[in-house]
Amino acid sequence: MRVALVGNPNVGKTAILNALTGGNFTVGNFPGVTVEKKEGKTKIDGMEVSFIDLPGMYSLEAASIDEKIAVEYLSRERPNLILNILNSANFERNLYLTLQLSRFDIPIIVVLNMMDKAKKSGIKINSKKLSEILGVPVVETVAVKNIGIEKLKREILIGGSLLKVRPKNLDESINEAGKIAKLVVQRIKPKKSLDDALDEVFMDKHLGIPIFLSFMWMLFTFTYSVADPITGALDEFFGASSEYVANLGGWFFSLLGSGIIAGVGSVLVFVPNIAFLFIALSILELSGYMPRAVYLLDNIMSKFGLSGRAIIPMILGFGCNVPAIMATRAIEDNRIRIATVLVNPFMSCSARLPIYILFAGVFFPGSGGTIVMLIYLIGVLIAFISALVFRKTLLKGEAEFIMELPPYMLPNLRDVWRSTWSRTRHFLEKAGTVILLMSVVVWFITQYPGGSLEKSYAAVIGKMLTPIFSPLGWNWELIVALISGFVAKEIVVATIGILNINLAEAISPFSALAFMLFTLLYMPCLATIATIRAEVGTKWAIFIVFYSFFIAYLVAFAAVVVGSWF
Incomplete structure (x- = not known):
């Protein structure tokens, strides 16, 4: 079984790959190009599963070489399953890509990663309702802490489902993502987080x-x-x-x-x-x-x-x-x-x-x-x-410059060692x-x-x-x-x-x-x-x-x- 990990940059795809394979993956290049490719294999209840961590992308309207490689892989290689990893703290923007993935007609499992960060940011996502709207399994995870990984493995064995929501173009994806976010996301005004306090110091124009x-x-x-x-x-x-x-x-x-x-x-x-x-x-x-x-x-x-x-x-x-x-x-x-x-x-x-x-x-x-x-x-x-x-x-x-800032994390000793x-x-x-x-x-x-x-x-x-x-x-x-x-x-x-x-x-x-x-x-x-x-x-x-x-x-x-x- 071949499973592709797809998502925006900085959503924790490699952390999910680590959690699923126990760090047992190889790093190579895609054929004919020098874009890094991470592949890992493991057995889930006796079934051999091969995972590939595709380059991060924001849209299927590929602009960079990395994004083109990811889109070409999904089009030509057609994996058995897509694990669509989302950063729960940036749910709506990540959902744009999810809805575009319907064009491939490949079964999907939506993985809401970094749920702890979303909670700290005052974001509550109704994953059950999201699953009903999209028509695919939705699994909540905190990959760096191995939370939700066993449930994700069970869903991988079942094989995912095709998306029910099928927008025709990017504009429709953006509109649909906004509508879905209003239905499944509840925002609570959070207290000032540690991330905010650290950013005030580290990103200060005089002190930074x-x-x-x-x-x-x-x-x-x-x-x-x-x-x-x-x-x-x-x-x-x-x-x-x-x-x-x-x-x-x-x-x-x-x-x-x-x-x-x-x-x-x-x-x-x-x-x-x-x-x-x-x-x-x-x-x-x-x-x-x-x-x-x-x-x-x-x-x-x-x-x-x-x-x-x-x-x-x-x-x-x-x-x-x-x-x-x-x-x-x-x-x-x-x-x-x-x-x-x-x-x-x-x-x-x-x-x-x-x-x-x-x-x-x-x-x-x-x-x-x-x-x-x-x-x-x-x-x-x-x-x-x-x-x-x-x-x-x-x-x-x-x-031009567009950049997403990931949340602060306490580095895991195992990840420091691996790197x-x-x-x-x-x-x-x-x-x-x-x-x-x-x-x-x-x-x-x-x-x-x-x-x-x-x-x-x-x-x-x-x-x-x-x-x-x-x-x-x-x-x-x-x-x-x-x-x-x-x-x-x-x-x-x-x-x-x-x-x-x-x-x-x-x-x-x-x-x-x-x-x-x-x-x-x-x-x-x-x-x-x-x-x-x-x-x-x-x-x-x-x-x-x-x-x-x-x-x-x-x-x-x-x-x-x-x-x-x-």
Whole structure:
């Protein structure tokens, strides 16, 4: 049995999927496109049921790529059943989509999720009467607390029903939704809720931005300081292991010790930092605060020609630029979408975090969290300025913004763990594949054609490019590290580990800052470039490679020049 989960964004579809499958679902892409697809399987009383969580949509009159994919899936794949998830606190608006689903002639179960939030908002829904009007089963749930899930499973086995109300067009759907809402919804004037009280503080025009910046500072300080003891212990472990194995003698132990353990170990050292970063980000996202931060920043975003929908992919870029660029498919205006894709690589992904932590620890001890936060903010600033340039020249047009704010939630520890592990696992998988392979490559070019490191292939390549980077104060070893970072940014740290560079002796603090800024801004990794090419074309992929290198060099050079004044 195939069941599609359909609903507006932020109605709790993934929470329902988690509750029904026990978190047993896979994440992939829809065929031929890069829109994320979540699928889960479970058995209900012996019957195998396959669930698919479709992208959120407000209407079947699809505007964004995400919405088109959802509509096409329902039209072509024709699942056996639709679970239409509604946010009960926004019942009438969610009902527009419900009524439009009648066009597919697929049995439906209406799921009134977040009933606790509706109650707190003074909204009482007569689900029995709603079921009679629509002619389909209606189940009340609070998915994050597993309330109503067993009843929902029983209704899934029965199979749902076809909608009795069948509007001919969108206008009729809106009119019918209004009529039905009047019949089944009772509104009681609620007392001032905790959500309202929190919004008055977090979204205040004077306090909102300072609070947001304070949260960001705490996030990076937490990431840096809490993980520091674990990072130090791992660094000692991998350093000692690398030296011990390399000293066993022979090319194989040299490869294993000086290449693989030194390279991969240099990256794995920073897994605690990355895990703590994702824990903090997951808490901010799951609590409902992050969308409010997005709303706060919209006024700033609009001045740079970007819509509110562009902010979510930019925030996702702090994790990884690849899925973040894929997420731009939710943006309806193609010019805004292209601009968002092009500036996304300036949002510092987690792969670059080990570089900042390494350099900040050597050159700015005691201020690591603050330095890392400033690097991230500079990336955001460059992204905004670049977006403004693109929207005023290459991609002219107006930006629009419509956004729904989800209720505040106390993050569930299980959900925080799932979100953190999913993102950290991606980092570990790269360490076991791409980084391991590149560590072998870097070891090879530093060992051959034989003799000293100064005569190796790596030295030849690095010294050839030294005239370009000498104004920034970097030696050939650091240049080789930057080149390796084109494949994946984590490899920069791996290369520094393999080359055994003494950073404190190799460069000055301001050259170190320039290096951090350069790695923040220079050409995206190979996977990101491939994704940009797939999403917006070869022309834009080539453009961003050269544009980002130019901006990176300009900003890094400015840092060195400013440093020379002190």
